[in-house]
Amino acid sequence: MTRVAVDAMGGDRAPAEIVKGAVKAQSLGCAITLVGQKGAIEEQLAACNASVSPNLSIFHVENVVAMDESPAAVVRSRRESSLSVALEMVKSGDADAAVSAGNSGAVMGLAMRTLGRIKGIERPAIATVFPILGGGETVLLDAGANVDCSPENLLQFALMGNEFARGVLGVRQPRVAILSIGEESSKGNLVTKEAATLLGSADLKFIGNIEGGRLFSGDADVIVCDGFVGNVTLKVAEGTAEFVQSVLAREFRASPLRMLLGRWSKPVFAALKQRTDYDQYGGAPLLGVNGVAIISHGRSNANAIYNAIREADEAAKHNVVCRISAAVGG
Amino acid sequence: MTRVAVDAMGGDRAPAEIVKGAVKAQSLGCAITLVGQKGAIEEQLAACNASVSPNLSIFHVENVVAMDESPAAVVRSRRESSLSVALEMVKSGDADAAVSAGNSGAVMGLAMRTLGRIKGIERPAIATVFPILGGGETVLLDAGANVDCSPENLLQFALMGNEFARGVLGVRQPRVAILSIGEESSKGNLVTKEAATLLGSADLKFIGNIEGGRLFSGDADVIVCDGFVGNVTLKVAEGTAEFVQSVLAREFRASPLRMLLGRWSKPVFAALKQRTDYDQYGGAPLLGVNGVAIISHGRSNANAIYNAIREADEAAKHNVVCRISAAVGG
Numbered sequence: 152m153t154r155v156a157v158d159a160m161g162g163d164r165a166p167a168e169i170v171k172g173a174v175k176a177q178s179l180g181c182a183i184t185l186v187g188q189k190g191a192i193e194e195q196l197a198a199c200n201a202s203v204s205p206n207l208s209i210f211h212v213e214n215v216v217a218m219d220e221s222p223a224a225v226v227r228s229r230r231e232s233s234l235s236v237a238l239e240m241v242k243s244g245d246a247d248a249a250v251s252a253g254n255s256g257a258v259m260g261l262a263m264r265t266l267g268r269i270k271g272i273e274r275p276a277i278a279t280v281f282p283i284l285g286g287g288e289t290v291l292l293d294a295g296a297n298v299d300c301s302p303e304n305l306l307q308f309a310l311m312g313n314e315f316a317r318g319v320l321g322v323r324q325p326r327v328a329i330l331s332i333g334e335e336s337s338k339g340n341l342v343t344k345e346a347a348t349l350l351g352s353a354d355l356k357f358i359g360n361i362e363g364g365r366l367f368s369g370d371a372d373v374i375v376c377d378g379f380v381g382n383v384t385l386k387v388a389e390g391t392a393e394f395v396q397s398v399l400a401r402e403f404r405a406s407p408l409r410m411l412l413g414r415w416s417k418p419v420f421a422a423l424k425q426r427t428d429y430d431q432y433g434g435a436p437l438l439g440v441n442g443v444a445i446i447s448h449g450r451s452n453a454n455a456i457y458n459a460i461r462e463a464d465e466a467a468k469h470n471v472v473c474r475i476s477a478a479v480g481g
Numbered sequence: 482m483t484r485v486a487v488d489a490m491g492g493d494r495a496p497a498e499i500v501k502g503a504v505k506a507q508s509l510g511c512a513i514t515l516v517g518q519k520g521a522i523e524e525q526l527a528a529c530n531a532s533v534s535p536n537l538s539i540f541h542v543e544n545v546v547a548m549d550e551s552p553a554a555v556v557r558s559r560r561e562s563s564l565s566v567a568l569e570m571v572k573s574g575d576a577d578a579a580v581s582a583g584n585s586g587a588v589m590g591l592a593m594r595t596l597g598r599i600k601g602i603e604r605p606a607i608a609t610v611f612p613i614l615g616g617g618e619t620v621l622l623d624a625g626a627n628v629d630c631s632p633e634n635l636l637q638f639a640l641m642g643n644e645f646a647r648g649v650l651g652v653r654q655p656r657v658a659i660l661s662i663g664e665e666s667s668k669g670n671l672v673t674k675e676a677a678t679l680l681g682s683a684d685l686k687f688i689g690n691i692e693g694g695r696l697f698s699g700d701a702d703v704i705v706c707d708g709f710v711g712n713v714t715l716k717v718a719e720g721t722a723e724f725v726q727s728v729l730a731r732e733f734r735a736s737p738l739r740m741l742l743g744r745w746s747k748p749v750f751a752a753l754k755q756r757t758d759y760d761q762y763g764g765a766p767l768l769g770v771n772g773v774a775i776i777s778h779g780r781s782n783a784n785a786i787y788n789a790i791r792e793a794d795e796a797a798k799h800n801v802v803c804r805i806s807a808a809v810g811g
Contacts, residue, residue, distance in 0.1 A: 284727055295662060298670040332625060332712040340628040340709045363716030367724040376713075379670045382662040383710055384717050386693030391721035394697040397614055398756045399729070402749045412746050419732045419739060426728045 152182055152206075153467045155460050156237040156246035159187035160215040161253020162456075163449050169252065170195035172456025177207055181464045184246060186210045187233040212236045218449060222256030226264055234258060238265040241442040248443035248463035250434060252451040259296055259437060259446065266442040269472065271479035274300070275439030276308045276378070277446060278315055279385055280462075282426060283369035290316055291330070291366075291374045294435055295382035302345035305329065305375050309350050309357075310478045311438040312373035318469035319462070325372035328361035330380060336360065342377065350375075392427040396420075433458025436466055438475065443467050482512055482536075483797045485790050486567040486576035489517035490545040491583020493779050499582065500525035502786025503537065511794045512536045514576060517563040518543060542566045548779060552586030556594055564588060568595040571772040578773035578793035580764060582781040589626055589767060589776065596772040599802065601809035604630070605769030606638045606708070607776060608645055609715055610792075612756060613699035620646055621660070621696075621704045624765055625712035632675035635659065635705050639680050639687070640808045641768040642703035648799035649792070655702035658691035660710060666690065672707065680705075684808075722757040726750075763788025766796055768805060773797050 157173050159166045166185075170192055173183050182205070185192050189211040196202055203209055214232040216225050225232075234253050240246035242265050251258045263275060276293035283289050292308045293300070300308075309327050316325035329346055331339040336347050336359060343360070350357040361371050363384065376384065399420075403413030413420075433455040434445035443466045447459045466472075487503050489496045496515075500522055503513050512535070515522050519541040526532055533539055544562040546555050555562075564583050570576035572595050581588045593605060606623035613619050622638045623630070630638075639657050646655035659676055661669040666677050666689060673690070680687040691701050693714065706714065729750075733743030743750075763785045764775035773796045777789045796802075 284724060298662065330713060332628065332709055332716075340707075343709075363713040364720035364723075366717055366720050368720075377670075379662055379673075380710060380713055383660060383693040383706075384713060386662075387696055387714050387717045388693075388721045390694035390696050390698075391718045392725050393694075394614060395722050395725040395753070395757060399749070399753055402752045403746075405749075405752075409746075409749060412742060412749070416733075416739075416742050416746065419729070419735075419742070422732045422735075423725070423729055427725060 152180065153248065153464045154182045154184065154246045155463045156184045156186055156240040156249045157460065158234045158237045158249070158251035158253055159185040159192050160233040161251040162447065162451050163218065164452060165252065166191050166195050168451060168453045169456050171199050171453035173207065173460065174199050174201040175453060175457045176460040179461055179464055181460070182206045183460065184208050184210050184240070186212055186237045187215070188213060210236065216254050216257050218254050220254060220257060222254060222260045225254070225257040226260040235261055235265065238262055238444065241444065242266055247467035248445065250445045250447060250456070250459045250463050252447035252449060252456065255446050255449065258444070262437050262440050262444040266440040266444065269439055269441055269476050269479065272307055272311070272439040274304050274307070275437050276311060277435045278312060278438050279435045283367050285369050287369060288320055289369065289372055289374060290320065291376070291381055291384070292438065293376065293378040293381050294385055295378045296437070297378040300342060300377035302342055302349050305342065305346035305377070306349040306353060307439070307479065308375040309353065309355055309373065311475050312375060313355055314474040314478050315436065315438060315471055316372045318471045318474050319465045320372065322372045324356050326358045326370070327355045327373040327375070328358050328371035330363065330374050330376035330384065331360035332362065334360050334362065396423065434462055436462065442472060482510065483578065483794045484512045484514065484576045485793045486514045486516055486570040486579045487790065488564045488567045488579070488581035488583055489515040489522050490563040491581040492777065492781050493548065494782060495582065496521050497525050498781060498783045499786050501529050501783035503790065504529050504531040505783060505787045506790040507537055509791055509794055511790070513790065514538050514540050514570065516540045516542055516567045517545070540566065546584050546587050548584050550584060550587060552584060552590045555584070555587040556590040565591055565595065568592055568774065571774065572596055577797035578775065580775045580777060580786070580789045580793050582777035582779060582786065585776050585779065588774070592767050592770050592774040596770040596774065599769055599771055599806045599809065602637055602641070602769040602805070604634050604637070605767050606641060607765045608642060608768050609765045613697050615699050617699060618650055619699065619702055619704060620650065621706070621711055621714070622768065623706065623708040623711050624715055625708045626767070627708040630672060630707035632672055632679050635672065635676035635707070636679040636683060637769070637809060638705040639683065639685055639703065641805050642705060643685055644804040644808050645766065645768060645801055646702045648801045648804050649795045650702065652702045654686050656688045656700070657685045657703040657705070658688050658701035660693065660704050660706035660714065661690035662692065664690050664692065726753065764792055766792065772802060
């Protein structure tokens with residue numbers, strides 16, 4: 152049974168939504184430890200008519216990392232906090248995975264310091280899973296951990312994404328692509344062009360470049376890029392999806408008849424929102440560190456936390472860390 | 482009266498859609514010259530019950546640049562083509578602007594060689610105008626002309642975008658931002674961080690970084706980034722808008738009731754498509770060359786060409802080239 156340590160105090164809506172998500176995640180069959188202020192957590196458990204059990208425990212830690220603290224200062228201070236303890240539990244083997252919706256720079260920094268890097272990985276990367284049109288999922292990395300990357304970094308991202316897709320997404324032979332500005336190998340910037348050569352000679356099913364327009368096409372299982380491009384890409388996609396839905400909502404208010412149609416079509420909009428909402432994709436695994444660490448969105452609600460715990464469970468069960476270690480080490 | 486030279490043979494749907502767009506654009510009150518194979522153009526004019534007139538003429542050129550020719554080879558060959566002649570007309574003063582939906586690498590390369598750069602501009606950039614939520618427009622550059630950029634390039638893009646927004650979009654004091662991965666000035670890659678310092682001391686209303694999620698917010702009038710990031714951004718936005726609309730269409734087919742609702746809601750979808758479709762934003766001006774050149778999407782239909790001609794007319798009327806020259810020259 153997977154043991155997941157959840158930072159109960161991290162996130163804009165902590166601890167309420169975090170606790171609620173953990174209560175829901177009991178159905179996954181893993182053992183969850185809520186790390187944070189005992190009193191506050193118990194209060195939230197009571198609010199959702201739940202209580203501690205063999206599979207839902209509390210580990211009291213008084214201190215909390217604030218959402219707006221400088222990540223560098225948090226890492227330097229070596230202060231005990233709900234976040235640092237959740238990660239220490241993974242390090243010590245008391246947990247198989249950690250989940251936090253807290254200050255994402257601090258989660259990343261502390262995870263790297265506490266867990267250390269997998270041998271052969273120069274830079275851990277944030278992986279993000281998103282839905283594709285025909286069903287199924289694609290993983291993109293790096294989603295923002297490393298803004299300036301070398302071609303070698305991109306190769307390591309590809310190897311890590313490949314193991315993640317095999318282990319967690321269940322793709323036997325993932326198709327790996329580089330996010331670029333044209334399908335031809337001659338298209339790209341200095342880093343992507345060199346990376347293409349490296350990926351081409353690696354033990355990967357490298358399919359070449361993929362353009363931004365084909366992100367949701369399902370043509371690739373793993374898409375690699377530097378953290379600057381990855382972060383812009385994901386935020387643009389999020390912003391565009393919101394934009395389109397706002398225009399739609401506005402158009403459905405343009406006349407009394409349209410308002411009526413809009414009201415009747417509510418289940419459609421709900422389904423659309425569900426297909427495009429971040430909270431279905433609860434968290435982003437930090438790949439390349441020696442342990443499973445899932446970074447959730449600061450805005451995470453209970454559903455997002457539930458999904459993050461599910462991801463943590465999957466990554467631990469499928470030994471993603473060992474797989475990556477084997478792929479880069481040997 | 483603005484004189485616009487239109488490459489009648491460039492584009493996936495040339496000459497039919499190009500000619501149709503030009504016929505429609507006569508209403509704009511500019512004088513249009515269709516450059517290309519006379520016979521083919523006349524045939525298309527007849528197909529839309531139009532004919533040459535003082536404001537709609539044909540300039541016969543036999544040769545055509547194929548969509549898949551190597552842009553470098555096209556530029557090197559110095560061969561006469563409908564594209565090269567349209568640009569030469571701008572160079573010689575026989576036209577005030579050129580429009581082409583042809584091979585965009587060739588359009589860019591030939592425009593640079595034929596028109597030359599404005600003094601003080603190291604790298605011309607492709608500007609793209611897109612809609613924002615509350616109405617109005619934002620211009621983003623570079624959309625793909627220069628994949629690897631220096632901070633100085635970004636500063637020049639900002640100055641050019643500023644003049645374009647003032648001249649063509651009619652914004653008195655454009656708010657200029659750098660596309661980056663966080664609002665704080667400490668966030669970004671090596672190039673954007675240095676560019677922020679340069680833009681901060683330039684004669685611009687620089688508002689700092691803007692994240693990808695706020696692309697359509699209207700918080701900035703001009704957004705600058707390197708051509709790699711810009712191209713990925715625009716394609717991701719296009720792909721996401723298509724993705725959301727595909728999910729929506731699928732949901733509206735999920736049951737007989739929903740299909741009925743979907744049928745009644747058709748005007749809503751048409752309005753949505755219109756708000757998000759590229760063909761409302763007919764072309765991307767290549768800023769920084771000594772003349773107005775509009776690069777249209779290869780897939781351009783008549784409506785896109787109409788809008789590209791409208792943009793060419795606006796850019797010429799508002800002296801965007803002189804404005805940029807004055808802004809960078811001092």
